[in-house]
Amino acid sequence: MMVVSLLIAALQQVPPPLGAPVKRPQLPPLPAAWADTSPFRRLALPTPGLLRQGPGRPGTRYWQQRADYTISVALDTATHTVRGRESIRYTNHSPDTLGYVWFQLDQNIYREDSRGHDLNPEDARFAGAGFSGGYTIESFDAVRPGAARGAAPGKTALATTVNGTVMRVDLDRPLPPGGTATFDVAYHFQVPEHGSDRMGRERFPEGWLYEIAQWYPRMAVYDDVRGWNTEQYLGQGEFYLEYGDIDFAVTVPRGFVVAGTGTLLNPLEVLTPAQRARLARALRSDSAVAIIAKAEVGSASTRPAGTAPTLTWRFSAKNVRDVAWAAAPNFIWDASGWNGILMQSFYPPAADSIWRESTRMVRHSIKHYSEKWFPYPYPTAINVNGPVGGMEYPMIVFCANRTSRPGLFGVTTHELGHQWFPMVVGNNERLYAWMDEGFNSFLNIYSARVYFPERDWLRTRGQAEAWAQFAATGRDEPPMLPADRISPEALGQVAYAKPAAGLYLLRHEIVDSTRFDAAFREYIRRWAFKHPTPADFFRSMEDALGEDLSWFWRGWFYRTDLVDQAVDSVRTRRDSTGMLAGIFLSSPGGLPMPVDLRLTFADGTVEQVRLPVEIWYEGNRFLYVRRVPKDVIKAEIDPEKNFPDVRRGNNTWP
Numbered sequence: 172m173m174v175v176s177l178l179i180a181a182l183q184q185v186p187p188p189l190g191a192p193v194k195r196p197q198l199p200p201l202p203a204a205w206a207d208t209s210p211f212r213r214l215a216l217p218t219p220g221l222l223r224q225g226p227g228r229p230g231t232r233y234w235q236q237r238a239d240y241t242i243s244v245a246l247d248t249a250t251h252t253v254r255g256r257e258s259i260r261y262t263n264h265s266p267d268t269l270g271y272v273w274f275q276l277d278q279n280i281y282r283e284d285s286r287g288h289d290l291n292p293e294d295a296r297f298a299g300a301g302f303s304g305g306y307t308i309e310s311f312d313a314v315r316p317g318a319a320r321g322a323a324p325g326k327t328a329l330a331t332t333v334n335g336t337v338m339r340v341d342l343d344r345p346l347p348p349g350g351t352a353t354f355d356v357a358y359h360f361q362v363p364e365h366g367s368d369r370m371g372r373e374r375f376p377e378g379w380l381y382e383i384a385q386w387y388p389r390m391a392v393y394d395d396v397r398g399w400n401t402e403q404y405l406g407q408g409e410f411y412l413e414y415g416d417i418d419f420a421v422t423v424p425r426g427f428v429v430a431g432t433g434t435l436l437n438p439l440e441v442l443t444p445a446q447r448a449r450l451a452r453a454l455r456s457d458s459a460v461a462i463i464a465k466a467e468v469g470s471a472s473t474r475p476a477g478t479a480p481t482l483t484w485r486f487s488a489k490n491v492r493d494v495a496w497a498a499a500p501n502f503i504w505d506a507s508g509w510n511g512i513l514m515q516s517f518y519p520p521a522a523d524s525i526w527r528e529s530t531r532m533v534r535h536s537i538k539h540y541s542e543k544w545f546p547y548p549y550p551t552a553i554n555v556n557g558p559v560g561g562m563e564y565p566m567i568v569f570c571a572n573r574t575s576r577p578g579l580f581g582v583t584t585h586e587l588g589h590q591w592f593p594m595v596v597g598n599n600e601r602l603y604a605w606m607d608e609g610f611n612s613f614l615n616i617y618s619a620r621v622y623f624p625e626r627d628w629l630r631t632r633g634q635a636e637a638w639a640q641f642a643a644t645g646r647d648e649p650p651m652l653p654a655d656r657i658s659p660e661a662l663g664q665v666a667y668a669k670p671a672a673g674l675y676l677l678r679h680e681i682v683d684s685t686r687f688d689a690a691f692r693e694y695i696r697r698w699a700f701k702h703p704t705p706a707d708f709f710r711s712m713e714d715a716l717g718e719d720l721s722w723f724w725r726g727w728f729y730r731t732d733l734v735d736q737a738v739d740s741v742r743t744r745r746d747s748t749g750m751l752a753g754i755f756l757s758s759p760g761g762l763p764m765p766v767d768l769r770l771t772f773a774d775g776t777v778e779q780v781r782l783p784v785e786i787w788y789e790g791n792r793f794l795y796v797r798r799v800p801k802d803v804i805k806a807e808i809d810p811e812k813n814f815p816d817v818r819r820g821n822n823t824w825p
């Protein structure tokens with residue numbers, strides 16, 4: 172109240188008379204404010220800590236969940252149905268008590284009410300060609316040991332809520348840190364003929380050939396970065412899975428042969444004595460040994476003695492994020508070995524003319540990647556020919572090509588390269604496809620060069636010039652986009668070619684192959700069987716390379732900045748000590764790069780210099796001054812086309 176009355180008194184006072192305004196001299200304008208918008212500013216990454224450390228290592232408190240499965244299914248070839256049950260032992264290594272868990276029900280993409288069904292035209296690559304299906308979960312129970320010693324385990328039905336291709340399961344008892352929950356699930360689904368180019372079946376005169384994947388309800392990943400990863404399976408985005416041991420049994424008609432992830436546990440029951448002897452020989456053989464020769468396909472003698480209408484094949488896989496299998500009555504089967512690893516191929520007679528070389532391609536790929544990057548950690552590597560164009564699962568890949576030797580090699584070495592990314596280094600494929608497709612496409616460059624040394628590989632995927640031609644069209648997208656948000660027409664460029672070209676550029680032009688290889692191997696070693704994020708990769712590489720590559724990661728992976736380097740002009744002048752040249756360079760593209768500059772002098776001599784990327788620290792123009800022996804008559808940037816320059820018309824002066 173007091174304050175208000177004082178204010179009124181002040182307002183009522185008569186102001187003093189105003190004098191003539193004081194004329195102040197004109198002030199200079201304020202200097203413009205300035206912030207660091209340089210492409211070289213430090214890339215903002217999540218704050219490191221004890222989970223994921225500053226040097227890009229898993230931290231001392233790093234944790235991840237573990238999922239072990241025991242699965243037993245039967246394949247009904249009359250109705251194309253997979254039916255069975257799985258037991259899941261889920262171990263909570265997180266510091267959190269979990270009241271519910273999430274599962275991935277990928278088969279639900281084939282439900283008519285699924286989002287993937289609505290998004291994809293029927294004939295799209297990742298659709299189901301009009302197929303209507305999905306999982307039927309018959310029961311979902313928590314299992315606990317019986318209360319009394321020797322008593323049967325107790326089962327409690329759990330409440331489940333399906334949300335498209337994911338399902339929440341409410342636990343009847345919270346799962347504490349360090350605790351383990353065991354689930355028992357009975358389920359079935361019908362196998363689509365065209366399963367999003369990832370699984371399916373194909374008809375042959377001898378019967379159907381099945382390639383089976385996304386075939387059991389799988390744990391969603393719970394991680395320290397996002398908690399539950401519950402992105403829908405829409406088709407284009409692949410998978411994110413926990414590691415564990417998986418034992419599985421597949422019951423098929425007696426005449427079928429099964430190829431599956433892992434070690435075959437019961438060869439005595441499903442193979443003939445001759446086949447077992449051939450497999451033992453193959454393991455020690457550099458070249459392919461027929462396990463089932465073409466002439467033997469379909470013969471009753473390829474099956475063990477007995478009359479049971481079905482046989483059950485049992486496989487065991489350690490430290491894997493998934494398992495898949497294939498089954499057919501008409502497989503040719505051959506195998507060889509390297510370093511104790513069994514290389515195998517399974518293909519129908521229709522593929523024989525090309526596929527007789529498959530096992531050699533498998534062996535080359537596994538050996539090459541093992542020796543160059545990280546030892547293959549599994550006991551077998553399998554290539555299967557069937558309807559799926561090209562798809563990878565731990566220890567087993569599906570490749571469709573039956574017509575072209577280089578084509579089959581390309582898809583085989585690519586799908587097997589996935590054994591390193593994402594099977595060993597388990598990134599989130601649905602969010603960051605570039606970390607598996609792109610890294611793998613990069614590995615493939617070198618594998619292919621060794622297998623086909625006579626071919627000219629310079630303009631293929633991952634090469635700077637090929638990439639620049641695409642980037643110049645303006646259809647580039649940031650590889651950092653989640654896989655399902657990349658336009659399908661650009662997927663091969665954005666998730667495969669661009670990251671491959673980026674790593675190639677890093678290895679050959681920005682750093683050098685010795686440092687790069689050591690750093691990339693270190694990244695694989697640090698994150699083998701773990702879940703790295705993009706920041707972990709960037710940090711790990713910088714730590715091992717000894718470089719701040721913020722400018723490169725940002726421009727290449729987060730944005731669509733282009734490389735465009737130019738020589739604008741050259742001036743020379745003579746002083747008392749000799750001749751000086753000033754070469755006016757610019758980089759009008761958003762992405763700086765080191766500069767390869769070739770100078771031609773009046774006497775016809777040529778000199779090439781490499782200018783570091785730091786020449787662009789102060790902006791996108793740089794005056795390079797140097798002593799020269801004679802007048803400069805020509806200056807050219809990147810004459811060998813090692814950089815992805817999208818406008819070469821400004822690379823040469825005059």
Ligand SMILES: [Zn+2]
Binds near residue numbers: 585586589608611
């Ligand atoms: Zn791939």
